[in-house]
Amino acid sequence: MKSIEVVAGIIEDNHKIFATQRGYGEFKGAWEFPGGKIEPGESREQALARELKEELSIDVSVGDYLCSVNHDYPNFHLLMHCFFCKIIGGKPTLLEHESAKWLGFQDFRSVEWLPADLSVIDILEKQFSTSNR
Numbered sequence: 001m002k003s004i005e006v007v008a009g010i011i012e013d014n015h016k017i018f019a020t021q022r023g024y025g026e027f028k029g030a031w032e033f034p035g036g037k038i039e040p041g042e043s044r045e046q047a048l049a050r051e052l053k054e055e056l057s058i059d060v061s062v063g064d065y066l067c068s069v070n071h072d073y074p075n076f077h078l079l080m081h082c083f084f085c086k087i088i089g090g091k092p093t094l095l096e097h098e099s100a101k102w103l104g105f106q107d108f109r110s111v112e113w114l115p116a117d118l119s120v121i122d123i124l125e126k127q128f129s130t131s132n133r
């Protein structure tokens with residue numbers, strides 16, 4: 001089976017996280033953390049900063065590593081590395097996504113996440129509920 005390696009950014013501001021809704025492709029309409037595939041020669045952090053610039057027109061500082069998720073989709077295996085990010089320049093502009101929302105802790109499950117993201121949400125809920133963030 002095909003395997004892809006992706007980085008995803010959990011953009012934080014004032015105890016909220018930024019969720020984006022996919023605007024195209026087989027998962028159109030599902031919610032995710034913005035990011036994308038790592039290109040040859042890039043570090044994970046470089047790939048994430050590049051993807052967030054391309055997709056949202058923002059400059060970010062990539063902060064703490066949160067987790068890596070393995071998930072089997074019907075057509076491919078996903079390995080996704082998640083990092084917290086802070087916006088250091090620009091305002092999110094949806095260049096590829098259909099919609100976006102800032103979600104507070106109570107609203108983390110109010111959107112339909114991509115299946116691989118549910119384990120990220122589990123971990124985030126633990127962090128936010130114990131006031132680690």
Ligand SMILES: Nc1nc2c([nH]c(=O)n2[C@H]2C[C@H](O)[C@@H](COP(=O)(O)OP(=O)(O)OP(=O)(O)O)O2)c(=O)[nH]1
Pocket residue numbers: 006007008025027031032033034035036037078080114115116117
């Ligand atoms: N960016 C991102 N991708 C995710 C998440 N959860 C999840 O299952 N994915 C999957 C969806 C995609 O199949 C893959 C990300 O690849 P991508 O963003 O480069 O999207 P894509 O396959 O449409 O790529 P492309 O057409 O631009 O080549 O990872 C997530 O939270 N963020």
